[in-house]
Amino acid sequence: MERGVEEHRIIRLLILLRRQRGDSPRNSVIPACPESFSAFQKDSRRALLAGMTNSRHIVSVVMVVLVILGSAIHSFAADKSSSLPKGLSKEEAIRLGEVMYRDGILPSGEPVQAVVEGDIPVEGSMFSCAHCHMRSGLGSVEGTIISPATNGEKLYRSRKGGQEFTEQQKESLPSRFRARDIRAAYTDKTLAQAIRAGVDPGGKKLDPIMPRYQLGGRELQILVYYLKNLSSEPSPGVTETTIRFATVVGEGVSREDRDAVLLPLETYVRDRNARAPYYKARAGYRLFAEEMDRSYRSLSLQKWELKGPPATWRSQLEAYYKKEPVFALLGGIVEGSW
Amino acid sequence: MTKKQNIILIMVVTLICIFVAERAAFSESKPTYKRSIEKYAVPDVTLVNQDGKKVKLVSLINSGKPVMLDFIYGTCTTICPVLSAGFTNLQNRLGQDAAKVQLISVTIDPEYDTPAVMKDYLKRFRAKPGWDFLTGSRENIDRVMRAFNAYVPNKMAHYPLTLLKAPNSDQWVRIYGMVGMSVLMTEYKELGGK
Numbered sequence: 001m002e003r004g005v006e007e008h009r010i011i012r013l014l015i016l017l018r019r020q021r022g023d024s025p026r027n028s029v030i031p032a033c034p035e036s037f038s039a040f041q042k043d044s045r046r047a048l049l050a051g052m053t054n055s056r057h058i059v060s061v062v063m064v065v066l067v068i069l070g071s072a073i074h075s076f077a078a079d080k081s082s083s084l085p086k087g088l089s090k091e092e093a094i095r096l097g098e099v100m101y102r103d104g105i106l107p108s109g110e111p112v113q114a115v116v117e118g119d120i121p122v123e124g125s126m127f128s129c130a131h132c133h134m135r136s137g138l139g140s141v142e143g144t145i146i147s148p149a150t151n152g153e154k155l156y157r158s159r160k161g162g163q164e165f166t167e168q169q170k171e172s173l174p175s176r177f178r179a180r181d182i183r184a185a186y187t188d189k190t191l192a193q194a195i196r197a198g199v200d201p202g203g204k205k206l207d208p209i210m211p212r213y214q215l216g217g218r219e220l221q222i223l224v225y226y227l228k229n230l231s232s233e234p235s236p237g238v239t240e241t242t243i244r245f246a247t248v249v250g251e252g253v254s255r256e257d258r259d260a261v262l263l264p265l266e267t268y269v270r271d272r273n274a275r276a277p278y279y280k281a282r283a284g285y286r287l288f289a290e291e292m293d294r295s296y297r298s299l300s301l302q303k304w305e306l307k308g309p310p311a312t313w314r315s316q317l318e319a320y321y322k323k324e325p326v327f328a329l330l331g332g333i334v335e336g337s338w
Numbered sequence: 339m340t341k342k343q344n345i346i347l348i349m350v351v352t353l354i355c356i357f358v359a360e361r362a363a364f365s366e367s368k369p370t371y372k373r374s375i376e377k378y379a380v381p382d383v384t385l386v387n388q389d390g391k392k393v394k395l396v397s398l399i400n401s402g403k404p405v406m407l408d409f410i411y412g413t414c415t416t417i418c419p420v421l422s423a424g425f426t427n428l429q430n431r432l433g434q435d436a437a438k439v440q441l442i443s444v445t446i447d448p449e450y451d452t453p454a455v456m457k458d459y460l461k462r463f464r465a466k467p468g469w470d471f472l473t474g475s476r477e478n479i480d481r482v483m484r485a486f487n488a489y490v491p492n493k494m495a496h497y498p499l500t501l502l503k504a505p506n507s508d509q510w511v512r513i514y515g516m517v518g519m520s521v522l523m524t525e526y527k528e529l530g531g532k
Contacts (some may be wrong), residue, residue, distance in 0.1 A: 053381045118518035120423050126463055127419035142416040208370070209420055209516055 053161020075229075083188060083228070085221040102135060104128035106219055114211035122211060137230040145209060149163060152228035191227065192220040223284045237327035238297070246302040246315070246326040250334030261333045265301055273298045306334060352522045362496055363420045371515030376442035378501075381481045385444070385474035389458040393472060395482065399503065403440040403468075404529040407522075409488050412455040416518075417498050423462045424500075424522055431523065432474045440524065441469035447493050486510075504529040 019128075054309045063112020096107045104112050113123035129150065134140050137151035150161070183200045190201040195213050198206040215223065216250045237244040247265055247295050249258060279296045306313050380396050387393050399405050406425070409420035422443070429436040445451040451459075456471035463469075473479070481490040490496045502511040502525055511525055 114431070116420050116423060117516055118428050118520070120420070121521050122420075122423040125422055126426075127415075131419060132416045140415060142494060144498070145416045147416060194416070208518065 026075050038326050047303045051225055051325075059193060061294075073194075083225060085218060085225060085260075086221070093222055093225045094229060097222045100219070100223050101230070102128055102130045106215075107222065112213055112215065112219075116211040117208045126284055137227065137304075145207075149229040150227055152232060155227060157185045188221075188224050188228075191224050195220060195223065235327055236325035242300055244300045244302065244324065244326045245328055245330050246304045246320065247330045248304045248306060248332030248334070250306045251308075251333075252335045253333050257333055261331060262303070265330055269299045270303045301330070304332075310334075361503055370519070371513055374512045374514075376487070376510045376512045377508055378486050381478075381485050383478040383481055385478060385482075385518065386475065387454050387455060387474040388471045389451040389462055389481050390491065393470065393499045396473070399444060400472065400505075401440055402505050403438060404505060404516055405440045405442060405501075405503045406526070407442040407444065407484075407486070407503075409446050409483065410443050411445050411496075412459045413447065414493070414496075414523075417496065419463075420516060421500065422459075424517070424519065425469060426463045426465065427519055428522055428526065430470065431519070434443065435490060436466045437468040440469060441465075443469070443471045444482055445471065445473045445478070446483060446496055448473045450521060450524065460468060502526070502529055 084090065088096070099105050100107070100112065104127065106112050106124075114122050114124075116122050132140060132142075132145075132147035133150040134147075137149060138150040138153075141148050149155070181202075183202055183204065186194065188203055193199050194201075194206060196215055198208075198210055198212045200206060232239075247261065248263070276296050276298050302320075302324070304317060306316055308316075349389075375401070380399055383395050384392050386393055399407075406428070408418075408421050408425070410421060425441050425443070428439070428531045429441070432439065447458065451471075451473045452507055453473070456473060460469060479491065484500075486501060488499055497514065500513040500517065500522070503509070513521070513525065513530075
């Protein structure tokens, strides 16, 4: 991922160079991912060579750009080393970051202070990052407000204005139909700027509903470290292809009651799994294709059967979970109360 | 100057012009909210406040104080906390005079927002006396929403709305969109508040 960011900076600089050559900025496309880098590089090299034959002035411009490029790579190398806050283990940093993200409480124990809508002071005890961007960091939509994803995987790569295309699709499209970046990939430094000053890597102001947080350098380091690692792996019970669920059935439940709980769940899972390939295929042509595609993993439903006295149920459930974790429990039935 | 140099010069100047124009277009501040003057027929409904007390909405709105009203719900994640932070801050700015304005938050989620939930919510936002959070039957809540042209069939589809009314007036200022403190204070002062 780190390498991807580095390449991205170079790509941006190359694009800058193309713009200087007179290409309309509107038609410039920042490639979606590092894979496309080599193709783009080839293209830009051609552009550079063409420039050189045109005029000597361009040669000096190229020299200047190369110098800037060199210093950019240098500064990035410095950026990279600052990921884990000094004096903290990985676990400590994640724990402190989690309290900041979920509860709005600083490592000092005080609520974080922020300003929202330009001039309304708020504090972490009123609402936290997780309120809008969710515990997972995958973002949310409420009414007219979109809260984008805040996990490292999404922040540290560029965000597209529309559909992300494969390389092949991209080449077949006229440039005006290719997705443009809403914003470039974040780095540790620009992410800290966004949280503190509400400015994205392109210098664009974030919506004023995003609070500007009054955080010190170390607090920012901890939060950025937390975000980088947030939802970096799927939740327990979720794999690349499947989301596992379980339902609970106690012994002694009549067959009728058992069926009343199990049949609708099983039917839903079966029905949805049957339709999944269709949705998956369709998702490939729509907005948020990537998210849709992933949300159409197939489902599996386990039956966790409980035996013996209720006092032992907890340990039985824990043993089931330990053996094979599930993403969530869906209902269940036992004789008497839970 | 050769012809070639001329062309390069023109190109450079054109590029600079395009760049400047584009910057200007981006930095031009769009109005972030819509303000209008409206008249509403407040329905004669009895609602319940955070202390579990019955409140006649019409009486609360016509208590002789300037009124600010919004629609929120206790489990709201993005819009309501920011609207409520605005109310908190207004009360803080008014200090001793906080109770001179009647703040009313009406829930759009009456099934979940019980007096206990609403009391917790107000505590979270350090509400002072003069800020009431109202719930009621689904039927009555829907009537209130419709009366203020704020009906949403689904709470997740709601939008930021602040309504203000001066005492002894039947005109409401309707603010659609998120606003900061400066707008809120200006609007409040125009109602005749200090």
